[in-house]
Amino acid sequence: MIRKTLVPFLLLWSSAHALDMKDLENAARYSETHRGSALLVLQDGREVYARAQNGFLLERTHFLASGSKSFSCAIAVALQAEGKLNLDEPVIQTLTEWKIDPQKASITARQLLGFTSGLPGFIGPSLVQLNRDMYGAALNAPLQFPPGEHYTYGNAHLAVFGALIERKTGQDAAVYLQKRVLDPIGVQAVWQRDQSGHPNLAGSASMTARGWAKYGQLILQKGQWEGKTILPAKTLEACFQGSSALSAYGLTWWLNVPFQGTLDEGDEVPVGISRVAGNQQQIAPSAPKNLVMAAGAFNQRLYILPDEKLVVVRFGEGGEWSDETFLKLLLGK
Structure with a gap:
């Protein structure tokens, strides 16, 4: 059970203010009326709210879309711990x-994970199964x-x-992730693959709500799990550092700071971000600045709020969505 697994670590930390059930219900109602499929909330490592919505079942896996991206930084952190990767090494040492x-000779792993490598955003058909070889196409892209x-x-x-x-590694990246990071915390990810067998790390994973929440809890606990270090805390910090190209994007994680950098009008960002002073954009201006988020199409969300010791999973099927509105309801603001 989640309670047995996670509580021992969180007892070492100060307890956050308990969420109000009325606020949870208000947030859940907002999710449900905006084509939500599920809402699950952990606080202090305990499951305090779990609801399937609009005919979905909590036991089912759900497509994470671009929420899948956040796993890649965990892969990098794990490889660094094994001495097999340095974020700032030129990738031509291997490629x-x-x-x-x-x-291309100057591109680093950090730039790949921060989406600042200079490569085009998208290559190939949007459905991964229609791609003959995503990896080859990306390597050859100007x-x-x-x-x-x-x-x-x-x-x-x-x-x-x-x-x-x-x-x-000689391994499929998704297989490495499963063995090195997900198996130790007892969760399973299922990936869609191209015709060459490559997983689309940018957007093809499916998980249950509880599975994705446990991954979020691992991140909240700074890579610690049942007395073991799965991901070293110091190295994990790099995942949550923005770049000069875009302050609000770390290494595959969205950050709750004003968008500053080279984001163009047509560049893709999470649906529902708010406008703040100076016409800048921000995920949720009223939420804590140290909120981090994995976000996917059709409004899949994994929110991590360290100040409140919260991990929140929201599955959806599209429609309108505001992170600001949802989090204000959840936190009773």
């Missing part, structure tokens, strides 16, 4: 075919920008990252 391109200068959202960066992991 040697890029040595002939002077610009750069659109000099590395490190511009943020572009999409699947190309993580397709190259997936190729990097395969070369470094």
Whole structure:
């Protein structure tokens, strides 16, 4: 049970203010009336709210869409702990075919994970099964920008990252993630793959709500689980550092700070972000600044709020969504 698994770690921390059931119900009602499928909330490691909505079943897996992206930083952190990866190493040390391109030769793993490699955002058909070889297409794609200068959202960066992991470990990136990170916390991810068998790390995982919540709890606990270090806390911090190209995007995680950088009008961002002073954008201006979020199409959300010791999973099927409105209801603001 989640309670037995998670409480021992959180007893070492100060207890957060308990959520009000009325606020939970208000947040759940907002989710349900906006085509929600499920809402699950952990506080202090305990499941305090779990509801299936609109005919969904909590025991079923649900497509995470771009919520899948956040697993890639965990892969990088795990590999660093094993001495097999440095975020700032030029990836040509492993992807040697890029040595002939002077610009690609400077791209680092950090830039791939922060979407600042200069690659185009998207390559291939949006349905992963229609792609013959996503990794090959991304490796062969010409750069659109000099590395490190511009943020572009999409699947190309993580397709190259997936190729990097395969070369470094001899393993499929999703298989490595499962064995190294997810198996130790007792959860399973299912991935859609292209015709060459490559998982689309940018958007093809499915999990149960409880499974995704446990992954969020691992992140909230700074990589600690049942007395063991799954992901070193110091290295994990890099996942939540924005870049000069986009302050609100870390390494595959969204950050709750004003959007500053090279985000263009047509660039993709999570649906429902708010406008704040100076015409800047922010995930949820009224929520704590240290909120981090994994977000996917059709309003899949994994919110982690360290100040409140909260992990929140929300599954949905599209429609309108406001992170600001939902979190204000949840926190009773």
